[in-house]
Amino acid sequence: xxxxxxxxxxxxxxxxxxxxxxxxxxxxxxxxxxxxxxxxxxxxxxxxxxxxxxxxxxxxxxxxxxxxxxxxxxxxxxxxxxxxxxxxxxxxxxxxxxxxxxxxxxxxxxxxxxxxxxxxxxxxxxxxxxxxxxxxxxxxxxxxxxxxxxxxxxxxxxxxxxxxxxxxxxxxxxxxxxxxxxxxxxxxxxxxxxxxxxxxxxxxxxxxxxxxxxxxxxxxxxxxxxxxxxxxxxxxxxxxxxxxxxxxxxxxxxxxxxxxxxxxxxxxxxxxxxxxxxxxxx
Amino acid sequence: xxxxxxxxxxxxxxxxxxxxxxxxxxxxxxxxxxxxxxxxxxxxxxxxxxxxxxxxxxxxxxxxxxxxxxxxxxxxxxxxxxxxxxxxxxxxxxxxxxxxxxxxxxxxxxxxxxxxxxxxxxxxxxxxxxxxxxxxxxxxxxxxxxxxxxxxxxxx
Numbered sequence: 001x002x003x004x005x006x007x008x009x010x011x012x013x014x015x016x017x018x019x020x021x022x023x024x025x026x027x028x029x030x031x032x033x034x035x036x037x038x039x040x041x042x043x044x045x046x047x048x049x050x051x052x053x054x055x056x057x058x059x060x061x062x063x064x065x066x067x068x069x070x071x072x073x074x075x076x077x078x079x080x081x082x083x084x085x086x087x088x089x090x091x092x093x094x095x096x097x098x099x100x101x102x103x104x105x106x107x108x109x110x111x112x113x114x115x116x117x118x119x120x121x122x123x124x125x126x127x128x129x130x131x132x133x134x135x136x137x138x139x140x141x142x143x144x145x146x147x148x149x150x151x152x153x154x155x156x157x158x159x160x161x162x163x164x165x166x167x168x169x170x171x172x173x174x175x176x177x178x179x180x181x182x183x184x185x186x187x188x189x190x191x192x193x194x195x196x197x198x199x200x201x202x203x204x205x206x207x208x209x210x211x212x213x214x215x216x217x218x219x220x221x222x223x224x225x226x227x228x229x230x231x232x233x234x235x236x237x238x239x240x241x242x243x244x245x246x247x248x249x250x251x252x253x254x255x256x257x258x259x260x261x262x263x264x265x266x267x268x269x270x271x272x273x274x275x276x277x278x279x280x281x282x
Numbered sequence: 283x284x285x286x287x288x289x290x291x292x293x294x295x296x297x298x299x300x301x302x303x304x305x306x307x308x309x310x311x312x313x314x315x316x317x318x319x320x321x322x323x324x325x326x327x328x329x330x331x332x333x334x335x336x337x338x339x340x341x342x343x344x345x346x347x348x349x350x351x352x353x354x355x356x357x358x359x360x361x362x363x364x365x366x367x368x369x370x371x372x373x374x375x376x377x378x379x380x381x382x383x384x385x386x387x388x389x390x391x392x393x394x395x396x397x398x399x400x401x402x403x404x405x406x407x408x409x410x411x412x413x414x415x416x417x418x419x420x421x422x423x424x425x426x427x428x429x430x431x432x433x434x435x436x437x438x
Contacts (some may be wrong), residue, residue: 022286038284047288054292058299065303069310074317081314088311108304116299152285156292163293 008230015128015226018150019049019135019142033141047150054147057119061112087115094266099273106272113157114265120147121218121257125250128225148218148260151211158211161268165206168275177278206271210264217260221253407435 006014013035020032022045031048032038038045068084077085088111095110123146135143147153169178182199183192228249231242411431 018284020284020286041284041286043286045284045286045288046291047284047286051288051291051295055295058295062299062302062307065307065311069307072310072314074314074321077314077318085311085315089315104308105300105304108308109300112300112303116296150288152288153292155285156289157296159289160293160296 011230012223012226014142015132016144016149016223017142018047018144019140020045021048022046031141047144047152049142049144050147050150050153053123053145054116054120054153057123057147058116061115061119065115087111091265095269098266098269099276101273101276103272103276106269110265110269113268114261117148117157117214117264118258118261120153121261123147124149124218124221124225124253124257127246128222128229146218146222148214149222151215151219154215154218155207155211157264158207158214161210161271162207165203165271165275168272172276173278210267210271214260214264217256221249221256224249403435407431410434 017035017038020038020041021029022032022038022041023029024032024037025040032041032045065084065088068081071078072081091111091114092107095107099106126145131145132143135141144150169181173181179196182203183189183196185195186198187195225246228242228245231238231245234242411427
């Protein structure tokens, strides 16, 4: 919380800064202690907090689903197995509807994306001060626990999807076919450069919008949680409204985090289906 | 919002997680789901077959019942007509027996009356001889007059 020594700006800034490990201008590798230091570390720095949390949540996903897979029985399933199967079947059904081609990898990927992104988003519902405060007590200066509020994580996933789009496109259509698809419409062939430009932008928009949509939604959500938290440093009325707003925004956020995870997952499948889609003319 | 090496590590983590899901989690869960779906589908099919069988069996049963009822009816009719025939036969036999008895009685009576008539005839002859004896006051030698007496008796 914003105590007397910390201004609101500093408080917000603190909450929006990742725990960054990188090379300082003076050549030493260490954790950044100020936002200026973070900015000075450049590309080779790593956001330890968001990466560690995303990794941990991913492993949690693998562990939980792995246990379900290990115990999976074709007889009468228990509640746990039912729950896992429901999630898997829900996403698998949708993925199979959208992605009608033969590829065994797409449905598991969609499930992984959905559950992993959901878990990462879920961290947004943990009150914003709990874990950062504990981390501060433990001597860690910065701690962002929602990996999807880190553009590196969302764009990392989106760019991986983009790479898959390119690979599948070239694999299914051939390099020439893929380039032809980009160049020969919407306008006639003699306007190929313009077509290529338009379609190229369309293509590049896919990963950008995919990654930035998730990032933007969660970043904004987190920011609003932080702003609501600022109210708790005010008077009784502000605290009361803060409590209400915290509850209301969290309740609303339950929808947002699920929806965003779902959208990310389904759009990934849609893009991959488009990459597979040959012989169409749109 | 700093883009840095985290983006690459995230990509790698993403690939590892999706691949792990694809390789370790997907096959056993999908196998379990597919097997269960098949079991359930088979169960439903079996239930449908069983229901069809039951329906068929019910049809057969009612068929058998109907046949049995018809057969019973036939038997009953047969029995009834047989009984009627028996009664008719008994009646006829009774009537015939009566006729026969009556005829026998009549014959017997006739015989008896003949016999009586014979004896009467004998008696008359004797009486006639006695009467004539008395009238004639003389003995009539029965041996001598047998022929005459017999002629007389035959005339009676």
